Amino acid sequence: MPPTLVLVGHGMVGQRFLEELAERGVTATHRVLVLCEEPRPAYDRVQLTSYFAGRTPDELSLTDPEFLARHGIELRVDDPVERIDRQARTVTARSGFTVAYDTLVLATGSYPFVPPVPGSDTTGCFVYRTIEDVLAIEEYATKHATTGAVVGGGLLGLEAAGALQGLGLATHIVEFAPRLMPAQVDEGGGAALLRTLTGRGLSVHTGVGTQEVVASDEGTVAAMRLSDGSELATEMVVFSAGVRPRDQLARDCGLPVGERGGITVDGLCRTGDPAVYAIGECAQAADGRVYGLVAPGYEMARTAADAIASGTGQAFTGADLSTKLKLLDVDVASFGDAHGAAEGCLDVVYSDSRSGTYKKLVVGAGGELLGGVLVGDAEAYGTLRALTGQVPPVPAEQLVLPAGAGAAQALGPEALPGDAVICTCHNVTKAAIQSCATLPEVKKCTKAGTGCGSCVQLIGRLLPDSADQGLCGCFPHTRAELYEIVRVRRVTSYAELLDTHGREGARGGEGCETCKPAVGSIIASLAPAIGVDGYVLDGEQAALQDTNDHFLANLQKNGSYSVVPRVPGGEITPEKLIVIGEVARDFGLYTKITGGQRIDLFGARVEQLPRIWARLVDAGFESGHAYGKALRTVKSCVGWTWCRYGVQDSVRMAIDLELRYRGLRAPHKLKSAVSGCARECAEARSKDFGVIATSGGWNLYVGGNGGATPRHGDLLAQDLDDAALVRLIDRFLMFYIRTADRLERTSTWLERIDGGVEHLRDVVVHDSLGLGAELEALMAEHVAHYRDEWAATLDDPERLARFVSFVNAPGAPDPTVAFVPEREQIKPDLPLLAIGSRRAADLEGTSA
Amino acid sequence: MTTATETATGTATDTSVQLRLDGGWLTVCAASCLTPGRGVAVLLPDGRRQAALFLDRSGRVYAIDNRDPFSGATVLSRGLLGSADGRVFVASPLLKQRFDLVTGQCLDDDEVRVGVYAARLGA
Ligand code: SRM
Ligand SMILES: Cc1cc2nc3c(=O)[nH]c(=O)nc-3n(C[C@H](O)[C@H](O)[C@H](O)COP(=O)(O)OP(=O)(O)OC[C@H]3O[C@@H](n4cnc5c(N)ncnc54)[C@H](O)[C@@H]3O)c2cc1C
Numbered sequence: 001m002p003p004t005l006v007l008v009g010h011g012m013v014g015q016r017f018l019e020e021l022a023e024r025g026v027t028a029t030h031r032v033l034v035l036c037e038e039p040r041p042a043y044d045r046v047q048l049t050s051y052f053a054g055r056t057p058d059e060l061s062l063t064d065p066e067f068l069a070r071h072g073i074e075l076r077v078d079d080p081v082e083r084i085d086r087q088a089r090t091v092t093a094r095s096g097f098t099v100a101y102d103t104l105v106l107a108t109g110s111y112p113f114v115p116p117v118p119g120s121d122t123t124g125c126f127v128y129r130t131i132e133d134v135l136a137i138e139e140y141a142t143k144h145a146t147t148g149a150v151v152g153g154g155l156l157g158l159e160a161a162g163a164l165q166g167l168g169l170a171t172h173i174v175e176f177a178p179r180l181m182p183a184q185v186d187e188g189g190g191a192a193l194l195r196t197l198t199g200r201g202l203s204v205h206t207g208v209g210t211q212e213v214v215a216s217d218e219g220t221v222a223a224m225r226l227s228d229g230s231e232l233a234t235e236m237v238v239f240s241a242g243v244r245p246r247d248q249l250a251r252d253c254g255l256p257v258g259e260r261g262g263i264t265v266d267g268l269c270r271t272g273d274p275a276v277y278a279i280g281e282c283a284q285a286a287d288g289r290v291y292g293l294v295a296p297g298y299e300m301a302r303t304a305a306d307a308i309a310s311g312t313g314q315a316f317t318g319a320d321l322s323t324k325l326k327l328l329d330v331d332v333a334s335f336g337d338a339h340g341a342a343e344g345c346l347d348v349v350y351s352d353s354r355s356g357t358y359k360k361l362v363v364g365a366g367g368e369l370l371g372g373v374l375v376g377d378a379e380a381y382g383t384l385r386a387l388t389g390q391v392p393p394v395p396a397e398q399l400v401l402p403a404g405a406g407a408a409q410a411l412g413p414e415a416l417p418g419d420a421v422i423c424t425c426h427n428v429t430k431a432a433i434q435s436c437a438t439l440p441e442v443k444k445c446t447k448a449g450t451g452c453g454s455c456v457q458l459i460g461r462l463l464p465d466s467a468d469q470g471l472c473g474c475f476p477h478t479r480a481e482l483y484e485i486v487r488v489r490r491v492t493s494y495a496e497l498l499d500t501h502g503r504e505g506a507r508g509g510e511g512c513e514t515c516k517p518a519v520g521s522i523i524a525s526l527a528p529a530i531g532v533d534g535y536v537l538d539g540e541q542a543a544l545q546d547t548n549d550h551f552l553a554n555l556q557k558n559g560s561y562s563v564v565p566r567v568p569g570g571e572i573t574p575e576k577l578i579v580i581g582e583v584a585r586d587f588g589l590y591t592k593i594t595g596g597q598r599i600d601l602f603g604a605r606v607e608q609l610p611r612i613w614a615r616l617v618d619a620g621f622e623s624g625h626a627y628g629k630a631l632r633t634v635k636s637c638v639g640w641t642w643c644r645y646g647v648q649d650s651v652r653m654a655i656d657l658e659l660r661y662r663g664l665r666a667p668h669k670l671k672s673a674v675s676g677c678a679r680e681c682a683e684a685r686s687k688d689f690g691v692i693a694t695s696g697g698w699n700l701y702v703g704g705n706g707g708a709t710p711r712h713g714d715l716l717a718q719d720l721d722d723a724a725l726v727r728l729i730d731r732f733l734m735f736y737i738r739t740a741d742r743l744e745r746t747s748t749w750l751e752r753i754d755g756g757v758e759h760l761r762d763v764v765v766h767d768s769l770g771l772g773a774e775l776e777a778l779m780a781e782h783v784a785h786y787r788d789e790w791a792a793t794l795d796d797p798e799r800l801a802r803f804v805s806f807v808n809a810p811g812a813p814d815p816t817v818a819f820v821p822e823r824e825q826i827k828p829d830l831p832l833l834a835i836g837s838r839r840a841a842d843l844e845g846t847s848a
Numbered sequence: 849m850t851t852a853t854e855t856a857t858g859t860a861t862d863t864s865v866q867l868r869l870d871g872g873w874l875t876v877c878a879a880s881c882l883t884p885g886r887g888v889a890v891l892l893p894d895g896r897r898q899a900a901l902f903l904d905r906s907g908r909v910y911a912i913d914n915r916d917p918f919s920g921a922t923v924l925s926r927g928l929l930g931s932a933d934g935r936v937f938v939a940s941p942l943l944k945q946r947f948d949l950v951t952g953q954c955l956d957d958d959e960v961r962v963g964v965y966a967a968r969l970g971a
């Protein structure tokens with residue numbers, strides 16, 4: 001039995017702790033079990049307010065279900081721990097579920113403090129901490145209230161006030177201290193903030209306390225009585241008067257807690273019991289403080305994971321309390337020693353009440369920057385925060401003056417040293433950020449910018465001017481990013497994706513011809529994994545497909561279509577050849593052997609397609625997907641069965657591979673070939689994945705291409721047995737599908753990705769990203785769910801209904817589709833063009 | 849205006865789609881024959897002319913001439929809909945030129961325009 005680690009609380013710090021554990025391999029050696037009180041896994045509490053700007057609870061999620069599955073982490077949501085028995089080393093949850101632990105980690109966070117005033121539990125009183133809270137606030141505000149009051153003018157209070165105002169309520173803020181945000185800003189900053197917020201229509205009451213919440217006859221909130229004797233009419237109240245560590249569980253089992261709350265821990269986040277750790281907002285750190293911010297919590301998560309993995313680690317001794325907030329379009333930031341507590345420090349202040357700008361820097365005796373407060377213009381926040389502790393390269397007064405105000409241009413991020421910390425949430429330096437090229441890359445590789453988000457602007461300025469990487473005018477994301485969004489968020493419809501992730505101006509619109517097929521293909525290739533039907537003709541999917549996918553055939557220049565049945569490996573019986581011949585003859589189609597070892601039948605009208613396919617399906621043919629961004633053909637050479645040089649059965653392998661990957665949707669078409677020996681008659685090295693027989697098995701080549709820019713594939717692995725070959729191809733294809741751009745063949749993709757074929761080999765052969773099992777599972781899903789699209793179409797009258805030339809004359813053929821004879825077959829009779837035809841090369845190919 | 853968003857499922861209480869033709873309204877099909885974001889072709893009574901009929905996400909119908917002026921093929925009804933700067937367009941399935949569905953103007957070539965028909969959801 002592996003040792004068991006139990007985590008109590010799946011909040012922001014809890015989730016980070018799990019990631020740190022996984023990184024250190026602890027999830028592989030331990031059974032890890034998480035007990036979560038909330039009805040959903042961890043989400044981004046810091047961004048909670050963005051719910052009111054349209055972010056859905058799903059979008060706030062921090063937890064990729066596959067992360068948990070991949071690392072074997074068990075999660076029980078909606079089941080809070082009620083008791084810890086340190087003697088027996090067990091925890092018991094509300095449901096009665098009891099589990100024994102070897103290591104216990106408490107990450108229970110905080111609860112909102114509600115001042116014990118009479119009436120504070122009246123209907124219409126809320127707190128502001130969880131997704132459930134914001135849902136409840138929204139519901140109540142929209143149904144029952146036109147005015148609202150927030151108790152507390154700190155960071156969270158202002159966020160809550162912004163939310164209420166955004167919901168259309170006349171909003172009051174009641175703050176006991178003489179100024180807003182007393183913890184962060186000084187008097188001057190508070191005054192600037194007050195002016196600006198009042199100007200934006202908020203009613204601010206400072207220096208007064210709340211004495212009572214007064215209820216109406218119906219028992220709902222009607223007013224608040226304040227300490228100055230006045231009464232404030234309001235229909236709802238949101239308490240945001242600070243938080244308190246949730247240390248009750250620890251108290252109940254006798255663990256030491258701090259004087260003002262918080263489970264006492266040492267530098268390695270251990271509590272008084274060596275088997276029990278506490279991290280995040282529920283803990284009182286070794287420096288005696290309880291941190292109410294996420295960055296220190298993340299550091300504690302790292303420290304505790306280190307300690308659990310190796311028994312040591314860098315002790316957590318305290319953290320930065322910088323914050324930046326943007327609400328109602330007002331920037332407020334404070335960093336370092338904002339209140340000038342250090343001995344002998346001096347202030348440099350710039351204040352302009354016309355524009356609501358207030359900036360103060362605190363400078364040490366040696367000229368070093370110690371901290372500051374910025375209100376109204378926090379543009380320099382990132383740079384200044386990163387310079388904290390150093391002597392700035394220009395005089396402090398120049399740092400607070402607005403750009404162009406007589407002073408030299410204030411300091412840009414170029415001036416920062418490489419080791420300056422840009423993202424304090426994740427402790428990422430300028431140098432680490434500059435090792436990446438784009439913001440998405442920075443977020444992916446360093447996590448910078450994925451916490452509070454306040455450093456994102458500065459990160460942008462540190463990166464080379466990157467052209468917009470977006471897929472098209474509708475989405476700012478690359479195809480690979482959209483793939484991740486669809487996969488993780490399980491988005492099953494294009495409209496939903498466009499309306500939630502599209503560019504601002506594109507939401508609610510029609511989308512475009514570029515992203516529709518790309519998203520259609522992503523949804524199709526993830527279909528089993530996200531729980532949708534993979535059939536490409538149904539429902540909304542129907543409207544996303546290029547005409548070729550829509551009619552499951554290839555559009556030709558005169559409006560007719562071609563038909564390509566699959567001929568796996570190019571092997572075909574005489575009976576089947578005869579059927580193809582008969583069908584072509586009966587429907588008058590032009591036939592040609594393709595470059596892909598199969599037969600193409602040209603000149604079919606839309607309404608003929610079902611009848612042609614009925615005959616072909618009857619004879620055992622399937623769709624060849626000549627129309628799709630999908631697997632085309634796996635060509636073969638005749639191999640050892642007949643050929644005197646052959647060393648393996650290349651035809652059998654080609655057939656196996658073609659049947660395995662048929663129907664697989666990809667960013668671009670996929671081609672393959674299998675040659676029976678190094679003479680390479682199947683041209684496998686010009687294929688996306690090519691296989692060449694050796695006396696010891698198979699060599700696998702990837703990234704080959706014929707077409708416009710020919711490229712020979714790179715050798716990925718040698719002398720593989722059948723099973724290993726298939727496993728590597730599974731991984732290779734799924735990794736390509738996940739990360740490639742739209743219309744990017746494997747050859748260009750391989751040339752583009754960092755580290756090229758070495759990196760690919762690491763991922764696919766050595767499983768360096770630990771993705772192997774997941775990629776194989778995705779492919780297994782694909783294989784298990786494959787159905788022939790044409791057979792499925794023929795089975796369904798509704799699907800067949802679209803195969804007509806005219807909606808109002810279903811039987812009528814299109815009179816403009818006409819043919820003339822040539823070399824004993826037909827060719828299109830082309831209408832005279834009104835406009836000279838465009839060079840097709842200027843435009844993107846349709847398919848094949 | 850009636851909404852036609854549920855038409856994809858083909859309900860019994862279907863409205864019809866009508867085209868303005870030679871001074872009158874011609875009923876061409878039931879609204880349930882249209883899928884938002886896609887088109888269908890309509891053969892006009894002269895047995896020669898063809899219109900391409902589309903439904904967008906918001907339930908609005910459009911009709912333009914079905915002939916793609918760049919290739920001469922009558923295929924515009926098989927293109928994909930899109931919108932740019934608030935203008936709804938269809939992209940030709942052949943070489944992808946885009947045509948504004950309200951004006952018929954080609955968005956990729958100022959000198960090219962296709963004919964348009966007034967279209968509506970009728971009783
Ligand atoms: C039918 C066929 C030619 C033939 O008569 O032999 C063919 C026909 C088309 N090819 Fe091809 N290609 C055909 C084999 C090939 C081959 C040879 C092969 O597969 O071994 C190649 C080079 C190998 C490769 O892809 O690396 C080939 C490289 C292309 C390319 C260039 C791709 C590239 O990466 O540069 C395009 C353009 C595109 O996809 O954007 C293209 C695009 C097309 C299109 C879709 C052009 C278009 O947009 O209409 C043609 C439509 C076919 C149709 O309507 O049915 N076809 N095409 C062959 C069908 C093979 C099959 O059985 O499915
Ligand atoms: C609106 C808002 C805005 C914020 N903005 C910022 C910001 O800009 N910058 C910043 O640094 N910080 C900000 N914070 C604070 C930040 O969210 C917290 O510091 C952070 O979430 C702490 O993480 P945690 O895991 O310790 O606690 P939490 O995220 O609160 O997670 C604790 C979890 O434990 C669960 N739990 C408690 N008891 C039990 C039990 N007995 N059994 C099982 N589960 C239990 C709780 O339900 C909760 O889900 C903000 C907070 C809010 C509410």
Ligand code: SF4
Pocket residue numbers: 637638639640643644645646647650675676677678679680681682
């Ligand atoms: S590749 Fe080798 S086995 Fe295959 S046909 Fe050519 S010579 Fe024969």
Ligand code: FES
Pocket residue numbers: 422423424425426448449450451452453454455456
């Ligand atoms: S500083 Fe918070 S995300 Fe970077």
